[in-house]
Each structure stands twice: as C-alpha cells, then as structure tokens.
Amino acid sequence: MKKLVLQVATFLSALSCFGSVNATEMRTPLVPLPSISDFTNGDGWGVGIGLGVEYETAYEGSDEFEFEIDPAGGVQWRTGEHLFFWAGEAIGWRTLAKDVWLFQASVGYEEGREEGDSEDGRLDGLGESSSGVTLLLEVRHVLAEDWRYFLDGRVLTGEIGTLGIFGAGTCLGCQPNGTGWEVGAVVTFHDGKLANRDFGVNTRQSIDSGLPETDVDSGYRSTGFNVNYRNYLNESWQIFGEALYEIYGSDVSDSPISRNDYEAEIGVGFTYVF
Template identity: 45%
Template sequence: MRKLKLITIIVMAMIALNLTAAHAEEVAPLFPLPFTPDFTRGSGWGIALGLGVEYETAYAGSDEYEFELDPAGAIQWRKGNHLFSWEGLELSWTTRQKDQWYIQVELGLDDGRDEDDSDDGRLDGLDERDDEFTGSGEVRYAFDGEWRNYIGTRISVGGSDFGTLGFIFAGHRFGSRQDGGGTEAILYATFADSDNLNRDFGISPSEATTSGLAETDLDSGYRSSGLRVVDRRFVSEHIQIVSGLELEYYSSDVRDSPIAREDFAAEVELAILYHF
C-alpha cells in the first residue's frame, strides 16, 4: 500500500511539472464546501499537491494509534457543472444539478489489514485482509443554493471480501463564504452487510483456533455513528491548510467483537497544499 501511495505522488508531481494549461477567469467552485475542493478555478485543469499527516487508529477497532504521512492533493478537470478528479488512489466524477443536487460516482481502493498492523500482537493468528477495489455512489440535497445545510447518502460496493457499506448523513457549512474555504461539519450513521462487518470485526472458526479469540460472526445492520469536521484555510493564492477531526462510535454488536478494543475510533489530520 505504501508503494502505491509513493507511485501516486511521483506521478502527480510529474504531471504537475509537465502539464501546461491556461486557466479561465476564476469563478466560484463547483460546491462551496471545504470537504469537496475544486482546484480548477472554474474550468479546465486544476492541480494541487502537498503532504498530510494523520494520527489515527492502526486498524478498525484498535486501541493503538499511530502517525502516518501521506501525499495530499488532486488532479482535476472541470467543464461546466462536471468535475473529474484523481485524488490519491481514487477516481471520481462529480456534478452539480439544479444548484441543489450533488451527485458523485467514484472508483477507489479500500485499505486492507495486515497482522503486523498491531505492534501489540492483537492481530496474531488472524488472516490478512487484502486491499479491495470499490465502486461508490453518493447523492446530496441542499436546502438552499448556498449549500449551508444538506442531507445525503453514500453506498460503497465491492467483491465479497468487501461487501456493501452505506452512509446517511447531514452536513452544515459554517459562515457565508463561497470560495470553498471555512469549516464544515458532517453527522453520519453507517450500515453494512455481513461481509463488510466481518471484514473488519469478524473472526472465523479457523481464526479463532489460531488466535485464541472467540469466534465472531456479525449479521448485517447498523455499524456506527460519527462526526467529521473539516476546515480549509487559504494562506495565500497558492497555499492551503486543511485540517480535520473525526470521531466514530461503534454499534453494540461491533463493540462485542474481540477485535474492537475500543468503543470508538478517532482521527486527526493536517495537510498543506500548493495550488498551482
């Protein structure tokens, strides 16, 4: 996975150094949301590159936390109300319809889990979980054209090793600025099928034998609830600082799994971007 991230940042840097495109007169972003950046300045190509640091759990359910450095930014192309984006290991198409509808289709890679993700040996005897390609669809509806408040849903689907994961959420954008800066908060709940829940929290009979943990087979249903806050600041015409905080509280079924060493997960992130 780290090799893929390194390849991604190298390729993005090469494109940023070699791609030349004239920017149109700067106009409002596709959405004035800090969580959904538009680097195109209204149309054509847009590029932002940088570096981010995250402090997060070592794996889903872990009580171990670690720092991780990741490339940040995206390569985008916009035409009218359509935005195509390559961000990290994700490709997406996003469109704004009738001012109040957000529609996105995305292809991405869901991180797996290795036994050595736990320095304390919590995963000893458990099978590895491979990285899995997923397809996602997301729809949001804003209660006004300024996107101060909205509701939405997102569904991600993969093979049987990933299953299906769904979100329902409500978002609020603080302040009145329309350039994509400011602060945004999202309250959400997640639901998953048995394949997805057991990918992170299940323990098969063979794993129970080798690990000594209790066999765990989770049914489809409610997975978690959480809050995500994102803040985007424009230091200059080209420099942006993005910070984020996420708290996720697991359902009672998930908390009963021996893999869930904590009832919640927390993540803090900070990134500095150069907008070309």
C-alpha cells in the same frame, strides 16, 4: 485526544485570521464546501500537490494510535458543472444539478488490514483481511442557500462488501471560494461480508489467534461526527484539517477484535494549488 483536537482547532483558527487577509476570492469551486476540493478555478485543468499528517487508530476497533503521513491534492479537469478527478487511489466524476444536487461516482482501492497493523500483537493469527476495488456513489442535497445545510447519502460497495452512509451537515462561515468550516453527523450500516471482514473471527482465525469464533450480523455499524476545515493562506497555498469520531454499535463493539467502542482521527496538512 480532546486536548489535541482543541490545540489543532486553535491553530487552524489562527491561520484562518491570517488567510482571510491574504486569500484569493477569485476561485469558484463546484460547491462551496471545504470537504469537496476543486482546484480548477471554474473551468479547465486544476492540480494540487501537498501532504497531510494524521493521528488515528491503527485499525478498525483498535485502542492503539499512530501518526501517518499521506499525500494530498490531485489532478482535476472541469467543464461547466462537471468535474473529473484523480486523487490518491480513486478516480471519479462529480456533477452539480440544478444548483441543489451534487452527484459523485468514483472507483478506488480499499486496502485490507494486516497483522502488523497492531504493534501490541492484537491481530496475531488473524491473517490479512481482503483488499479490493470499490465503487463509491454519493448524492448531496442542499437545504439552504450557499449549501449552509445539506443531506448526504453514500454507498461504498465492491469485493470487500457494502457500506451505507447517511448523514447531514452544515457549513459554518463558508466562503464562495470553498473555504471555511464544515460539521457533519452520519449513521453507517454494513452488510455481513464487510462486517465480518473488519470484526468477524472465522474458525481458522479462532484456532490460530485464540480469539472466540465470532460472526457479525449485517445492519447498524456506527454513528459518527466529523469536522472539515479549509483555508487559503495566499493565492496558491491551502491549509486543511479534519477530525472524525465514530461510535460503534453493540454488535461491533462486542467483537473480540474491537479493543475500543470508538474510532477517532485528526489530521492537518497543506496543499499547493497550481
């Protein structure tokens, strides 16, 4: 995994040198953060279409890894400091307040885990975990000029339970057009419903799977580290990359569903911006 991350980072750095010569400097995103895409060029409609390839754990707590191809981009409409977007299975709104606060609200769909997600049969007898509509509320606060340092807080809640995420990040070499590197660290907490959806084993599941019955308490879930990258290869083509490493707390890693005490993923992709 570490070797793969290094190879992708080297590849992205090489493209960064190429992109710095050919990239447009005209685009003016809502905030200059690589993790917050803005295809609108300051106002009106913006559309981006692309694909990304991820190498990631097969499910929460898995020791199996797999490649997955996902669509990238989205449809956006911006007026002033307000941006409305549709991306994947989420639709939402972002706004910038006083140049130092970024607020976001979005509605999405969270898919559940299936027994077939484990090719080694580690999930046999557990059935399918719940899926449902979720509401994401997020706020970011800038601590230095050009969003060089910022604090981040998110709450994801819905039929599947509630997840709280609190963190901080830094933007390295970020440009006004929203390109550069972003590095962050977060701490996550979950309620009992979400904890047992992902890592609990009820009586019926215990009988069917042979795993010990397990009830996971609400509270601390994990500590994570993430890297985001975005760059223009020319006026329309973007390359992006991301990597995540999440270390579980003892209550989660002690679950019989957890075959590893961490989750990891790395991805790279391209987007064509109209």
